[in-house]
Amino acid sequence: MTQSLTLPRPDDWHLHLRDGDTLRAVLPHTARQFARAIVMPNLKPPVTTVDAAHAYRERILAALPPGARFVPLMACYLCDATPPDEVRRGFSEGVFTAVKLYPAGATTHSEYGVTALDKVAGVLETMQEIGMPLLIHGESTDPAVDVFDREATFIEQTLKPLLARFPRLKVVLEHITTEQAADLVSRDSSGRLAATITPQHLMFNRNAMFTGGIRPHFYCLPVLKRERHRLALRRAATSGSPAFFLGTDSAPHDRTAKEAACGCAGIFSAPNALEAYLTVFDEEGALDRFAAFASENGSRFYGLPLNEGTVTLRRERHRVAESIPLPDGKAIHPFLAGEELGWKLA
Numbered sequence: 001m002t003q004s005l006t007l008p009r010p011d012d013w014h015l016h017l018r019d020g021d022t023l024r025a026v027l028p029h030t031a032r033q034f035a036r037a038i039v040m041p042n043l044k045p046p047v048t049t050v051d052a053a054h055a056y057r058e059r060i061l062a063a064l065p066p067g068a069r070f071v072p073l074m075a076c077y078l079c080d081a082t083p084p085d086e087v088r089r090g091f092s093e094g095v096f097t098a099v100k101l102y103p104a105g106a107t108t109h110s111e112y113g114v115t116a117l118d119k120v121a122g123v124l125e126t127m128q129e130i131g132m133p134l135l136i137h138g139e140s141t142d143p144a145v146d147v148f149d150r151e152a153t154f155i156e157q158t159l160k161p162l163l164a165r166f167p168r169l170k171v172v173l174e175h176i177t178t179e180q181a182a183d184l185v186s187r188d189s190s191g192r193l194a195a196t197i198t199p200q201h202l203m204f205n206r207n208a209m210f211t212g213g214i215r216p217h218f219y220c221l222p223v224l225k226r227e228r229h230r231l232a233l234r235r236a237a238t239s240g241s242p243a244f245f246l247g248t249d250s251a252p253h254d255r256t257a258k259e260a261a262c263g264c265a266g267i268f269s270a271p272n273a274l275e276a277y278l279t280v281f282d283e284e285g286a287l288d289r290f291a292a293f294a295s296e297n298g299s300r301f302y303g304l305p306l307n308e309g310t311v312t313l314r315r316e317r318h319r320v321a322e323s324i325p326l327p328d329g330k331a332i333h334p335f336l337a338g339e340e341l342g343w344k345l346a
């Protein structure tokens with residue numbers, strides 16, 4: 001049995017870091033494992049301009065523990081009114097790595113998101129021309145659509161028309177949760193369509209939200225789906241296809257915001273993300289494909305150099321922390337809190 005695995009330093013291609021005290025509390029967990037991360041722009045107010053992204057990047061760098069080597073890659077929050085030139089300038093100046101499309105109302109802090117694709121056609125034309133990736137939260141916001149069908153409906157009603165209208169636009173379908181999404185991305189042969197997959201969608205199906213009672217710490221968006229979908233995601237992630245890569249969607253909310261009458265969506269997986277993903281690859285007999293998923297496919301898709309240096313994980317049982325403290329006396333309940341993992345980052 002393989003006892004340790006060394007891979008090039010990995011990247012997290014979808015991450016929420018928040019700001020202020022929370023940023024300072026959560027960032028070390030990511031910087032310990034990952035060389036770079038695409039940082040989501042759904043702050044309040046959202047990161048919609050080059051200046052705002054530049055300032056946020058500086059705050060992230062200032063919040064790093066001494067000696068940490070970590071590069072935040074910034075995403076521009078797309079609004080109906082985003083000027084194409086703002087996006088072009090941010091990309092050419094190396095401030096924006098990508099643009100994030102939230103359908104308005106789809107998730108946490110998405111109220112400034114896009115209400116209709118026509119409104120952002122000019123931005124998408126520009127991005128297609130300059131080779132800038134569009135990162136999509138792929139869920140229909142039609143209240144008539146069942147919450148478990150929102151991704152599949154978005155694919156049919158919005159994503160397929162978008163891909164046809166912008167045939168050279170680079171697109172990442174974020175945190176995919178369904179076999180429909182996995183199939184669409186697997187079948188694409190152009191190389192311009194990719195997907196990130198979270199650890200929770202690989203490890204759990206929707207029953208986890210209701211085991212013995214309602215479990216708010218398993219609630220995220222897109223919501224966990226049925227077992228058939230989880231198995232399709234595991235096949236996709238471990239298939240060796242370069243179109244699938246690691247993106248945790250780690251999304252910290254303090255526990256009182258989740259354990260509430262109307263609890264927030266988001267799972268904080270940053271502390272043990274790499275170990276959780278590796279557990280899945282091990283269970284699937286795909287340890288030899290882990291480096292591609294975690295350290296190579298994303299870089300290649302984004303056209304960025306592979307990281308220098310390595311990380312090593314060892315087969316060693318250890319328990320995940322029950323709680324991650326925040327400076328104001330609050331705390332975050334992490335993914336897999338109190339559970340045992342069989343791999344440990346050295």
Ligand code: DOR
Pocket residue numbers: 016042107108137219220221222251252265266267
């Ligand atoms: O579960 C989620 N949490 N999904 C998202 O799309 C947003 C995120 C957050 O920011 O909390």
Ligand code: ZN
Pocket residue numbers: 014015016040249251
């Ligand atoms: Zn997210």
